[in-house]
Amino acid sequence: MKHLSSLLLAGGLLLALPAAAQLKKKAAPAPPKRYSIEQFMSTTRLSGRAFSPDEEQVLYSSNQTGIFNLYTVPVGGGPATPLSASTKESLYAVTYLPDGRILYRHDQGGDENFHLYLREADGTERDLTPGAKLRAEFLAWRRDNKAFYVLSNERDPRYMDVYRYQLPGLQRTLLFQNEQGFDPAAVSDDERYVALQQSRTTLDSDVFIYDVAAKELKPLTAHQGSISNVPMAFDPAGRYLYATTDDGAEFSYVVRYPLGGGPRQTVEQARWDAVYTGFSRTGQYRLTMFNEDGRTSLRLYDAISGRPVELPAPPSGTITGVAFSPSDMRLAYYVNGDRSPADLYVYNFATRRTSRLTQALNPAISAEDLVDTKTIRYKSFDGLDIPALLYTPLGTKSGKTKLPAVVEVHGGPGGQSVPTYHALSQYLANNGYVVLRVNNRGSSGYGKTFFAADDRKHGREPLWDCLAAKKYLASLGYVDTSRVAILGGSYGGYMTLAALTFAPQRFAAGVDIFGVSNWVRTLQSMPTYWEAKRQALYREIGDPTTELERLRATSPLFHADQIERPLLVIQGANDPRVIKPESDDIVAAVKKKGGAVEYVVFDDEGHGFAKRANEQRAYESTLNFLNKYLQPVN
Secondary structure, three states, rough: OOOOOOOOOOOOOOOOOOHHHHHOOOOOOEEEEOOOOHHHHHHOHHHHHHHHOOOOOEEEEOOOOOOOOEEEEEOOOOOOOEOOOOOOOOOOOEEEEEOOOOEEEEOOOOOOOEEEEEOOOOEEEEEOOOOOOOOOOEEEOOOOOOOEEEEEEHHHHHHHOOEEEOOOOEEEEEEOOOOOHHHHHEEEOOOOOOEEEEEEEOOEEEEEEEEEOOOOOEEEOOOOOOEEEEEEEEOOOOOOEEEEEEOOOOOOOOEEEOOOOOEEEEEEOOEEEEEEEOOOOOOOEEEEEEOOOOOOEEEEEEEEOEEOOOOOOOOOOEEEEEEEEOOEEEEEEEEEEEEEEEEEEEEEOOEEEEOOOOOOOOOOOOOOHOOEEEEEEEEEEOOOEOOOOOOOOOOOOOOOOOEEEEEEOOOOOOOOOOOOOOHHHHHHHHOOEEEEEEOOOOOOOOOHHHHHHHOOOOHHHHHHHHHHHHHHHHHHHOEEEEEEEEEOOOOOHHHHHHHHHHHOOOOOOEEOOOOOOOHHHHHHHOOHHHEEEEEEHHHOOOOOOOOOOHHOOOHHHHHHHHHOOEEEEEEEEEOOOOOOOHHHHHHHHHHOOOOOEEEEEOOOOOOOOOOOHHHHHHHHHHHHHHHHHHHHOO
């Protein structure tokens, strides 16, 4: 959604002012208030949204206690009610059962082996997916609300099977046994079909349907070349499977496949990627989401007539995380803006009224002191336009004292930095840093050619896009390019290490947050349940069984003696994606050559931050490190 700002002038009032008043010099705006890390981290993070059976409450998770717990809030607004008081593991809301009991999930210390739990009426916890070292995920409700589906890799750690849980007794039945590395996506309402995706590369995938009764697989998207096909949802009438494809186009669009046979039908297409399409709980509506230059655009339709249905314009920001109520009378969603973290809203279709249910931004922080992002594009080394998000500290003027800057790189490969609230960037901008969040080639959202442009080029062209960011920062006139750091998490952490290794004098310092240092080890130690995407990752990055030399050449660990600039490394001890030895070894290598390196390890985190205290320490450590080595002028 476009960010709309308006200037409100009372009609005629300006002309009625005395001339002297009109000519009076406008007072300079007050400088923005500087906020502490404690104030920034007192802003609340929210997740999940599900309506109670009577549609009077919305279930969600909030970290207001320091970790995520379960809460409900009335649909018309009012005080939230806590349902849990966990002090060790973050609990994430999933859905209500028709009898009012609640499903939620949690892992152990960030290991990402999530189980699905039932909160009984008396508040006790029951694990619906017991077992050691398994991962389970809620898939969907059956439309009659008498059963739901769960994915689990308990049978084979490599693959996710589909189980049906029947109500009210929660009897479990294996519906689809996954033997070929499929990603299950949807189940038809009559349980005749299961929709599956099979990925060959990150750009090439097929859709299959599995006939449960006949135990037969049917391919729907046989093709040549690289085409991304993603199954989405069966229609309520049981006639079609809806999916997205980029066949013959740069961007994905919505199609449907007649289950009774016949050619594919195009449903909906725009000049950006369609990232989701699906149906409401009763089947009354179909909703499609597009990624429009990083912002989510929603289109709602009457599922029978196909006519568009008007949705309320959100306040400043973009709508995410949409969920329909059981009767389809209400819609819950989050609104996330540059200067406002995600808040929960409910829209009533009958009254056309919207209720805001939460206030996530710390009341001690004024949104006026935060920064609106600016979407820009700059030329890379070969003339390719690179999208990026620019955060400029308030009150900055060209020609005055020049500021330090941070180039931030997202995770992935294939992620995207989007213009929603980003706590670390706001914290850095509030402390006088220009932040440029780069969407280097290989980022999603800008067409399949751009997305493919990093394949088997990691450590080279995508990195060079980040190096070219300094030239853009220099053009602004208020950045001191001798004081520019690079920062990133996960794949962005790899890019940080690659920059310090393969272009050792381009950045003044680097912050690596659980980043890859050794591609050979990372690709060999991927979680077992990633088996369905293993070959796709090998084809994009490299195969550790046959391309050791190539992977070593692009792995910073094997070239750590080239690192000259200070490095901060942040790592979760339980990270299953980028394991702790990735950080241990790069820190040891820099220390061995006498380089400046700082290391922060969180014993109770995985690949990210589930606990507020840890996130606060990580961000504070980042600012202190940057202040130490970039010496900003206050």
